[in-house]
Amino acid sequence: MARPATSELAADESATLELEVSSGAAELDRVVWWLTQSDVILDVSDVAGDSDTASIEIDGGCHTCQIEAWVIDDNNAYTAVNPWVFEASDAADNDDDTNEGNVAVRIQETNSPVTGGETLEVTAAIENTGSSEVTREVTLVVGNDPETVDSRMVTVPAGETVQLDLLFETYPVARDDEFPVRVEAGESTGERGVYVHGTES
Known part of the structure; x- marks a missing residue:
């Protein structure tokens, strides 16, 4: 709780x-x-x-x-x-008249930890708090040396939230590894850390 x-x-x-x-x-x-x-x-x-x-x-x-x-x-x-x-x-929201500022990204969940070589699944929610429909390219970026590994075009009606899954086939590693994953939609970003088990674990 x-x-x-x-x-x-x-x-x-x-x-x-x-x-x-x-x-x-x-x-x-x-x-x-x-x-x-x-x-x-x-x-x-x-x-x-x-x-x-x-x-x-x-x-x-x-x-x-x-x-x-x-x-x-x-x-x-x-x-x-x-x-x-x-x-x-509220004051900042009222000053933002562009749809860009009305899009919020949240990472809902991942299937971390996974074993190296398996597919990491990242579930993201794209929320449109504005008064008109928006279309955004949503990308999944991984690693401390950022790499874009998946992307989707998403249209979100006004006042609604769209959920989608983004995928990354992890690399086989000998030892356990931890790195950040980031979901981006325009200027809005959601981020969290994930774990990959090494083959020697």
């Missing part, structure tokens, strides 16, 4: 975020808080037992950035959740 329950955070306000976490297989160890588009680790919260509550104090964030929490247990098994995203203030 996440508190606040709403997924939207004001980009210019401070807040306390709480996340109830649990693990059925091993003892909990830590929660890593990551600000996606800025690619910044905000904090690391220690947790213990098979259930606990992690919290963090934030002082706003960048528009459309998501706060992603990595819940890690004693075996270094990893689960990612991203229950919050920063939205622009």
